Amino acid sequence: MAKITASLVAQLRSKTGAGMMDCKKALTETDGDLDKAVDFLRKKGLSAAAKKSGRAAAEGLVVVAESGKIGAMVEDQDCGTCCL
Numbered sequence: 001m002a003k004i005t006a007s008l009v010a011q012l013r014s015k016t017g018a019g020m021m022d023c024k025k026a027l028t029e030t031d032g033d034l035d036k037a038v039d040f041l042r043k044k045g046l047s048a049a050a051k052k053s054g055r056a057a058a059e060g061l062v063v064v065a066e067s068g069k070i071g072a073m074v075e076d077q078d079c080g081t082c083c084l
Contacts, residue, residue, distance in 0.1 A: 002032025016041050 004027045010036060012023040018041050025045070030036035063077045 002027075004028055004032060008032065008034070011036055067084075 004024060008027060009023045010021060012018070012027060013020060014036070016023070016038060018026070022041060022044070023037070026040040027034075030040055037058040063074045065072050
């Protein structure tokens with residue numbers, strides 16, 4: 001079993017943008033092989049996307065009103081992302 005160092009985790013994070021614990025798990029599962037760890041994370045990402053594919057995503061609505069220097073915005077949404 002390969003020793004997983006912080007620098008190896010940092011390399012994988014910079015290469016993939018994945019979280020620290022996800023990178024550590026990927027490296028542990030692939031015995032410290034960076035290329036295999038990248039593939040591992042890709043497959044994990046695809047399975048995460050597959051889990052979300054059954055969710056309904058409807059359109060949202062944004063209303064903006066202004067009066068002089070004062071304005072307000074109201075958002076009503078029913079979609080897969082909550083923070084736009």
